[in-house]
Amino acid sequence: MKKLKIGLIGAGGIARGCHIPGYLSVPDDCEITWVCDVAPSAVDQAAALVPGARTTTNYQDILNDPEVDAVSVTTPNKAHKQPTIDALHAGKHVLCEKPLAMNAAEAKEMCRAARDSGKILQVALQMRFGAPGRFMRQYIDAGHMGDIYYARAQALRRRGVPHWGVFIDKEQQGGGPLIDIGVHILDLTLFLMGYPKPVAASGRTWDYLGKNPDIVNPWGDYDRSKFTVEDMAVGFIRFENGAAVTLESSFMSNIKEDWLRTDLFGTKAGALVKAGGDDPIEIYTEQDKMLFDVTPRNVPHVASSHTAEVQAFVKAVQTGAPSPVPGEQGLILNAIFDSLYKSSETGREEPVDVEF
Ligand SMILES: NC(=O)c1ccc[n+]([C@@H]2O[C@H](COP(=O)([O-])OP(=O)(O)OC[C@H]3O[C@@H](n4cnc5c(N)ncnc54)[C@H](O)[C@@H]3O)[C@@H](O)[C@H]2O)c1
Numbered sequence: 001m002k003k004l005k006i007g008l009i010g011a012g013g014i015a016r017g018c019h020i021p022g023y024l025s026v027p028d029d030c031e032i033t034w035v036c037d038v039a040p041s042a043v044d045q046a047a048a049l050v051p052g053a054r055t056t057t058n059y060q061d062i063l064n065d066p067e068v069d070a071v072s073v074t075t076p077n078k079a080h081k082q083p084t085i086d087a088l089h090a091g092k093h094v095l096c097e098k099p100l101a102m103n104a105a106e107a108k109e110m111c112r113a114a115r116d117s118g119k120i121l122q123v124a125l126q127m128r129f130g131a132p133g134r135f136m137r138q139y140i141d142a143g144h145m146g147d148i149y150y151a152r153a154q155a156l157r158r159r160g161v162p163h164w165g166v167f168i169d170k171e172q173q174g175g176g177p178l179i180d181i182g183v184h185i186l187d188l189t190l191f192l193m194g195y196p197k198p199v200a201a202s203g204r205t206w207d208y209l210g211k212n213p214d215i216v217n218p219w220g221d222y223d224r225s226k227f228t229v230e231d232m233a234v235g236f237i238r239f240e241n242g243a244a245v246t247l248e249s250s251f252m253s254n255i256k257e258d259w260l261r262t263d264l265f266g267t268k269a270g271a272l273v274k275a276g277g278d279d280p281i282e283i284y285t286e287q288d289k290m291l292f293d294v295t296p297r298n299v300p301h302v303a304s305s306h307t308a309e310v311q312a313f314v315k316a317v318q319t320g321a322p323s324p325v326p327g328e329q330g331l332i333l334n335a336i337f338d339s340l341y342k343s344s345e346t347g348r349e350e351p352v353d354v355e356f
Contacts, residue, residue: 001318002069007034007062007092009083010075011046012165014097014124019072020049022310029314030070034062059083063090070120070317072310073097076165077179078172081106084121088113093120095313099183100330102174104338107331108356114327122313122323123330127188129312130305132273132280135296136192136264139271139283146268149242153189154259155181155249161210161231162251163222168210168229176229178205179337181260182249186333187325188273189245189262195329196239202349203235203340209252217252235340237352247340331356 006023008015015037023032032050036059037043043055054061062068063086070093073083077099084096094114100123101107114121127133139145155177166172167180190196209215210231213224232250239245260275269285283294302308312324332354339350 004030004069004317005033005067006030007068007071009036009059009071009073011035011037011042015074016046018306019074019310022307025307026311026314036062063087068092076172077102077174081110084110085113088117088119093317095122095124097124099179099334101334104335107334111327111331111356120316120323121327123325125187125325126305126309127184128191129308131299131302133188135299136273140192144269145266148193148264148266150265151189151245152263153185153245153247154261155185156253156255156259157251158255158258159218160251161217163220168222168227170228177249177251178233182247183333185260185262186247196241196243198336198352199238199240200349200351201235201237201336201339202343205230205233205344207231237336
């Protein structure tokens with residue numbers, strides 16, 4: 001198997017904390033040969049983790065290196081589209097951080113570039129690589145849940161505004177908790193439902209708490225006047241196959257505890273799937289007219305879903321397998337978010353357009 005040469009475009013928190021360890025975990029299969037960031041200090045910090053890698057503040061240097069097989073795009077959301085499209089056109093495979101793009105229009109351009117280039121575009125949505133996601137996918141594939149016709153997906157924080165980077169800046173991020181953490185739980189939910197095609201969505205967003213300087217943010221203080229995203233969003237999404245999903249996400253809300261979980265409603269069984277922790281799955285079923293609550297005990301151990309995601313990308317590039325998380329699914333998520341944001345403004349259900 002070819003040992004891949006990898007470039008990193010964006011050398012901030014997720015690159016250093018997740019992508020670099022992911023690539024370093026399979027040293028026989030790949031090596032990081034380039035590190036790029038527009039901020040020289042970020043380049044230096046990342047380069048210290050990958051001795052020998054070349055460094056640059058201009059990602060075109062990476063794309064001009066014919067030896068580079070693939071890149072990670074780990075920049076803020078606003079800077080996902082152009083490096084991804086340029087990399088695909090330069091013949092590089094791309095692992096792009098979530099959300100795929102600021103909006104569906106950008107995501108469509110990126111999907112077209114992947115289709116035209118024939119290269120892999122993988123969206124860095126790691127929850128499906130974690131233990132609960134893997135276990136449930138197998139359980140559902142075995143037919144135990146029947147058809148899943150409804151799900152309630154929640155990515156709710158009581159007080160958890162990311163105060164670093166650009167997470168409170170709509171112009172740089174495209175949105176707040178919906179696009180930043182709602183994306184994870186909605187991806188897991190749709191992955192477990194077989195990624196049905198969305199047709200319409202209605203939603204509502206608020207920013208009452210996030211803008212209020214009197215409300216504490218234990219993660220760290222931030223300038224309330226710069227908070228231009230929503231602090232909470234809810235939505236109802238309809239799918240072509242008749243299924244529906246409700247989605248709730250917040251950076252701040254007055255709830256008892258944080259949740260990153262989805263409740264699946266199937267014709268044979270229901271399930272509560274949490275992101276992690278002890279006993280992350282509960283299954284609700286019936287046998288011989290008796291009701292059972294079942295706790296699976298052999299949910300496999302996955303040390304890091306981020307590392308598993310990077311390893312899946314490397315393997316797909318090496319073997320020519322399809323993208324483990326196709327750009328089209330990132331587009332579906334962006335298109336749903338567009339419709340939810342629009343619906344919050346119009347007060348009406350909005351169509352979801354995923355054609356590209
Ligand atoms: N998968 C996850 O769980 C997860 C977790 C955190 C962040 N993320 C995603 O990762 C991305 C980055 O987030 P982060 O927390 O690492 O942010 P960050 O601010 O720590 O790092 C982003 C880096 O990109 C650099 N950058 C900006 N524009 C650039 C460009 N044009 N070329 C090269 N470098 C550029 C910045 O200087 C910065 O160092 C976001 O899209 C975010 O949604 C994903």
